[in-house]
């Protein structure tokens with residue numbers, strides 16, 4: 257989603273602004289631009305599409321200066337064309353914005369009556385007009401910026417150049433993250449510390465409602481009441497080296513193959529080496545006393561929550577409610593008096609998940625984040641954090657973060673069952689020993705890649721693809737469909753296998769691919785009955801199972817992907833692998849950009 261970089265320095269900044277933008281590419285965007293103060297005033301260059309387009313604009317018409325702002329835009333209001341790309345300029349003001357200004361229409365109307373003419377369809381442009389309006393009224397640059405921000409409703413991180421020759425960056429945040437970086441004789445603004453890592457690791461995180469005036473050697477921060485405040489400067493734990501693809505063609509491929517290592521790292525962090533029992537840190541007391549769990553997330557992370565529901569209910573006898581964050585926060589949920597809420601998120605910045613977490617916190621619930629980004633907003637605001645140690649995930653479609661979330665949630669369910677007296681030490685240890693086999697099992701599952709590649713052309717030709725499963729494999733069916741849809745743009749749907757006959761079966765035609773996830777378990781026979789129903793109607797069945805399960809499929813299945821034997825809680829994690837590989841190779845067959853699929857963003861910081 258939108259990314260912001262700002263630099264004020266004693267040296268030219270254009271090249272480094274673009275370098276910062278490149279580090280933000282992973283968030284997903286559809287246009288980019290920069291603006292600098294160059295002695296004659298503010299000048300800008302913008303381009304639709306990828307940053308290379310902006311670079312060619314800059315090559316053919318270079319601009320530079322010692323103070324500037326830059327932006328990658330993920331379109332919300334207005335098409336992703338050059339006109340709507342940020343920075344937006346009006347008079348002697350240029351701004352970049354991440355978020356949504358909800359009251360932009362009345363503000364535009366108000367300013368139009370004062371003679372302001374708007375050049376774009378965006379909600380963001382109004383910010384530049386508002387600042388200029390207050391400058392015209394005689395306010396100082398800082399006062400004009402603050403007066404404009406005061407009028408904004410919605411979510412925003414804003415950075416602005418105010419005044420034709422001013423070597424100052426103005427910034428404000430409300431609902432979208434923003435950091436200030438401290439360099440040597442220069443200062444930075446970024447929508448995350450990762451963007452600034454090549455320049456500095458000393459950062460200050462602005463808090464909700466903060467504004468900042470950033471000059472070459474210092475920063476002045478005000479809180480939402482306008483009082484001057486001191487925010488802690490910390491060292492970001494982020495590598496300046498841009499994650500690269502190594503020997504892989506795509507980040508998605510690399511991240512799929514990194515899963516054995518990511519799982520080994522994550523599991524090791526949750527097992528006490530002396531007792532061989534799960535360690536849940538600050539989350540343990542909340543999980544011990546909760547009378548109900550609420551698990552909230554978006555996208556793939558929501559599907560991790562959905563798998564965890566099966567585990568927590570079966571192992572801990574604990575009622576778990578799962579909810580999509582954007583639904584939860586607006587439906588006046590009835591919250592338990594002694595409940596704990598889990599927030600699962602790779603980025604820790606997803607706007608809806610963050611808002612749902614704040615809602616639960618205000619309601620007095622214990623909040624636990626299951627997070628991959630340790631310095632994210634959710635990490636900083638929840639009462640306890642359980643980290644997934646997947647490492648930076650650059651591909652927009654989540655792969656290794658998903659399986660790392662499942663590994664943490666499995667440990668969490670086992671630890672909870674133990675401290676609540678539902679599982680004996682020996683039972684927990686047996687489960688942990690099964691989980692410890694995951695790196696090896698996942699490595700074996702990766703060997704199905706040639707078979708997945710061979711199946712890909714069939715999926716690539718299909719009008720529609722179904723994924724089905726029962727029990728813990730039902731959320732996996734949803735994830736298989738989501739992954740395929742995200743990176744191939746093919747219509748794919750996941751269903752609970754038993755639900756097919758209540759509607760979706762009407763869509764089955766001769767040759768419709770149906771991916772059936774059914775390793776050996778108590779429900780496998782039932783799923784196979786559903787496969788019969790599909791096969792009888794001409795479906796092209798692709799089974800994901802284990803060696804014992806394969807015996808049951810042989811006659812009526814076009815393709816059988818055989819995974820190693822999976823015991824305990826390992827099944828959903830291992831079956832995720834061929835689902836990811838099918839999506840990856842189908843995207844490869846179709847030639848889509850699976851690392852940055854159209855219209856999608858890695859970190860969704862707007863509602």
Ligand code: G6P
Pocket residue numbers: 554555556557600601602603604605606609652653654856857858859860
């Ligand atoms: C976006 C990403 C998904 C991700 C979801 C939730 O839609 O494209 O891959 O699952 O956001 O993100 P989070 O960072 O909260 O896990």
